[in-house]
Amino acid sequence: MLILECPYCGVKADETELHGGGEAHLKRYGPGSSDADFEGYLFHRKNPKGVHFERWRHVNGCGKWFHAARCTATLEVFGTYPAQVTAPPKALINKIKKKRPDWEGWT
Amino acid sequence: MSDVMAPLATVTALPAQGMITIRGNLKDAGFIAAVKSASGLDVPAQRQIVTQKELALAWMSPDELLLLCGYEDAPALTNAMTEAFGDQFAMAVVVSDARAVFDLEGPKVRDVLGKLAPVDMAPGSFGHGEIRRTRLAQVAAAFWLTCDDSARLVCFRSVAQYAEDLLKTSAKPGTEVGYF
Structure with a gap:
């Protein structure tokens, strides 16, 4: 069972109280962008085995969206942070790098 | 018994x-x-x-x-x-007409809620004065303890019957978990 701490409520919410929103920090390509960029934005997702940044919604709680960093292989949760950012916080990146030295980074 | x-x-x-x-x-x-x-x-x-x-x-x-x-x-x-x-x-x-309210009274009120919601109902982790918005089986709900053996719960009126049946089932005699 995946347990994520909602950064707004501070509750350790289990997976059944949340709703997954897919990969985090996507760059949106809208009107005027190239077909390849638009296709990538719509369809191409990372699906890594290892560190993954995701969007989650505390749907049965405060109803807010937030971000989570976790390992898709071990389900280890590295941390959660609010949704009002376009990149993961520096401290969290450093924490993950320390735990997973061969991690390639989030971009 | x-x-x-x-x-x-x-x-x-x-x-x-x-x-x-x-x-x-x-x-x-x-x-x-x-x-x-x-x-x-x-x-x-x-x-x-x-x-x-x-x-x-x-x-x-x-x-x-x-x-x-x-x-x-x-x-x-x-x-x-x-x-x-x-x-x-x-x-x-x-929004008075949006939600239904239930009163739960009994010494095992923590058991009744603990069986339905993914919440740690242990006295040390869920106490008085705290409200928890969560899931009651399949529907959203929020509850808080009004004293040691009573709680109040709100959920949307459209699922009130479901919530009432659920709570009554969870409170059936002889079904206590005895964990708290």
Whole structure:
């Protein structure tokens, strides 16, 4: 069972109280962008085995969206942070790098 | 076992309860002052609920509060709140008919809730004055303890029958887990 701490409520919410929103920090390509960029934005997702940044919604709680960093292989949760950012916080990146030295980074 | 077994808690659907949703910046001094002047209550801290006589003010999310009051008082209280907000980016809306309210009373009230919601109901981790918005089996609900052996629960009126059946099933005699 995946347990994520909602950064707004501070509750350790289990997976059944949340709703997954897919990969985090996507760059949106809208009107005027190239077909390849638009296709990538719509369809191409990372699906890594290892560190993954995701969007989650505390749907049965405060109803807010937030971000989570976790390992898709071990389900280890590295941390959660609010949704009002376009990149993961520096401290969290450093924490993950320390735990997973061969991690390639989030971009 | 005795022939007559009491349920873990008695479940009572309460009559219509006045409810007002208040949205705004909970950290803003002007907002806090306006809520205080209209309701007499302080803005609760994260996940807390404060009560005073027949009024209760609950923290719902970082930008939302729920004010519980008498059904008849809701419109007047909302008008007073709206006036107090002035031109602030905040609002109060009467939502009395949106939700149903239940009272749970019995010494095993923590068992009844613990069986239905993914919440640690241990006395050390869920205490008085805390409100928890969560999931009750398949529907969203929020509850808080009113004293050691009673709790109050709100859920959407459209799922009230489901919630009542669920609570009554969970409270059936002889089904206590005995964990708390």
